[in-house]
Amino acid sequence: MATPRLVGVVGMGLIGGSLARRLVGRGTAVVAWNHRPHPYEQAERDGIRCVATLADLVEAAPDVIVLCNPLKAMPAILAELRPLLDAAPGITLTDVGSVKGMVRDQVEAAGLGERYVGAHPMAGNELSGWTAADPHLYDDALWAITVTDHTDFDRFSAVARLIVDGVGDRLIVLDDDTHDKAAAMISHMPHVVATALINELTDDANRNIAAALAAGSWRDMTRVALTDPDRTRAMVEEDAENVETLLRHMADRLTTVADLLHDERTGVNGDGEAVDVAAWTAMRAFFAEGQPFRDYKARQKAIAGRTASTETDSADMPRYEEREIGFSPDRWQSDLLASARRGEHIVAFEDAYKVRVQRRSAL
Amino acid sequence: MATPRLVGVVGMGLIGGSLARRLVGRGTAVVAWNHRPHPYEQAERDGIRCVATLADLVEAAPDVIVLCNPLKAMPAILAELRPLLDAAPGITLTDVGSVKGMVRDQVEAAGLGERYVGAHPMAGNELSGWTAADPHLYDDALWAITVTDHTDFDRFSAVARLIVDGVGDRLIVLDDDTHDKAAAMISHMPHVVATALINELTDDANRNIAAALAAGSWRDMTRVALTDPDRTRAMVEEDAENVETLLRHMADRLTTVADLLHDERTGVNGDGEAVDVAAWTAMRAFFAEGQPFRDYKARQKAIAGRTASTETDSADMPRYEEREIGFSPDRWQSDLLASARRGEHIVAFEDAYKVRVQRRSAL
The missing domain is CATH 3.40.50.720 (NAD(P)-binding Rossmann-like Domain)
Incomplete structure (x- = not known):
């Protein structure tokens, strides 16, 4: 074609x-x-x-x-x-x-x-x-x-x-499901989280004091909650099942940290058992778990910086690792989905069943 | 003094x-x-x-x-x-x-x-x-x-x-407790939420696809999770009890929306009862609840715009409603806390027990 x-x-x-x-x-x-x-x-x-x-x-x-x-x-x-x-x-x-x-x-x-x-x-x-x-x-x-x-x-x-x-x-x-789950992950579910944040502040008896102390972190995390709430609601409802699943995951993660903070503070867990160093170890694990994403963002930033500093020869210097991949005429859907899962983005067609990809989004 | x-x-x-x-x-x-x-x-x-x-x-x-x-x-x-x-x-x-x-x-x-x-x-x-x-x-x-x-x-x-x-x-x-609760609200708890977001993405089998689709809303909501996780953990642990309470509130809010999305989608709640329009009404209420904060941000933006457009005479034109308030020598702590709760910020001392305030952070 x-x-x-x-x-x-x-x-x-x-x-x-x-x-x-x-x-x-x-x-x-x-x-x-x-x-x-x-x-x-x-x-x-x-x-x-x-x-x-x-x-x-x-x-x-x-x-x-x-x-x-x-x-x-x-x-x-x-x-x-x-x-x-x-x-x-x-x-x-x-x-x-x-x-x-x-x-x-x-x-x-x-x-x-x-x-x-x-x-x-x-x-x-x-x-x-x-x-x-x-x-x-x-x-x-x-x-x-x-x-x-x-x-x-x-x-x-x-x-x-x-x-x-x-x-x-x-x-x-x-496939549609993989797309809609990913969109729920990086956009639809976070919109609900941002909305819950401004609701929590609005409900606070000391909301004017909290608003006074708010700085960059609060502004960034609630920006999307300021956009048209009806449009956000429609977007969330169109992807309801995926958003529901992720909201339950997030609620579990926040409850886990709440429990750990309780255990650290009191030295005893909800069942009355001494927690020794277990709570502290688990808390460190919570803050370490997303390190692959932090490393990925740091690599992205480094590539952006290198591109900016070598503007004149950037045409000769690919910013991301590039390669050609072939895919099967019979299983092209799953072959190309596997490529997407590796963080590869298709940038050119070499022939009908061969594309050039850049490794752009690999954590 | x-x-x-x-x-x-x-x-x-x-x-x-x-x-x-x-x-x-x-x-x-x-x-x-x-x-x-x-x-x-x-x-x-x-x-x-x-x-x-x-x-x-x-x-x-x-x-x-x-x-x-x-x-x-x-x-x-x-x-x-x-x-x-x-x-x-x-x-x-x-x-x-x-x-x-x-x-x-x-x-x-x-x-x-x-x-x-x-x-x-x-x-x-x-x-x-x-x-x-x-x-x-x-x-x-x-x-x-x-x-x-x-x-x-x-x-x-x-x-x-x-x-x-x-x-x-x-x-x-x-007082210290009001300060630390407000700091938990607008900074310490949101840092945990941002960290939970990058953990959720990191755990996702399709994380490279999700990272590929990520745009401005994801970037804003996870920015604070990229800063030194050990420093963030220390900050959260120093304000543990307040953060714990707010994380439980947030988990409840997210679970509520998950339940509503389930009820809307299936027409039946977790107890098997028909939900009619109740779920849709409750979902609209969730997205409307933070409207006072949206209105407050819109007013702030309007004031900032007015100041920018009248730069030459801004000294004569207060950007925020100003007034003098007196407070009691015996109850100065509670009188001034009440002023803070009204969203007033002290900008000058008129005499020992009288200050000039601007109404800066009133939702």
């Missing part, structure tokens, strides 16, 4: 608008539709072909359509696309949603599962809408592509090459 | 060195001692009188001695000061430690409780040592002063005026 030459973009907000501008700027043609035409005049000047209806979009025969509409508009848009796409079997469908299992369920419910490949770019900022669209949003960005055992390899390949060649980004290949 | 004219500083690291330079720069004389004399040459050039021994420091007869040494050096320094101070009853003792109950216990164990007033400046950065000392560290900083029912008013007043007039900062007056 060659790199897509014409890409359809549905929804020209921050993510879709930036993507359309990025693709056109790098030489891939884009046909775009938005539920309201207000971005069209500027977009046409930027070289983006804008169309009045989804029927016109399908008519233009893009290789891939990228759904960049809000998640809540997804069912209506899929219902409208379904009959249009019946006459265009070659068009592959992808999206940019931040929860993959739910989107696939919607796509399959609309009878479009066979042609769908999930995608989620790690890109965004605090802005929204076409006026904030900026091709640099995708600079050095990572995308997660999600597939199932039934995903057609050519459709996967079309989306993957769109990302690597068209957008110029990196990618990892996951 | 007038503003101290000569201040003794013990320990010339980041906090003590910055304080000494700040005081001298604003016209208060400083005599300083450090356990090693390496800062002395530069400090003398900055106008700080440096002495070779703690005996010399006491001999210089400062109005107040500020203990800026590391907490672990406190018992030894207090033991050395005790006999020296017996001959100098007028000298008031204060400190800058971040946990107040433990320091007072040490001071009282050394037989110096009668002349002690606790203090904790909300100042610092990621640096340490004399070479990092910077008087601007104290720009617009808040100090907590901690007192007991037995604290001598004149000694309190000497320390308070040193902060307001000498350093040019704000202060609130607390």
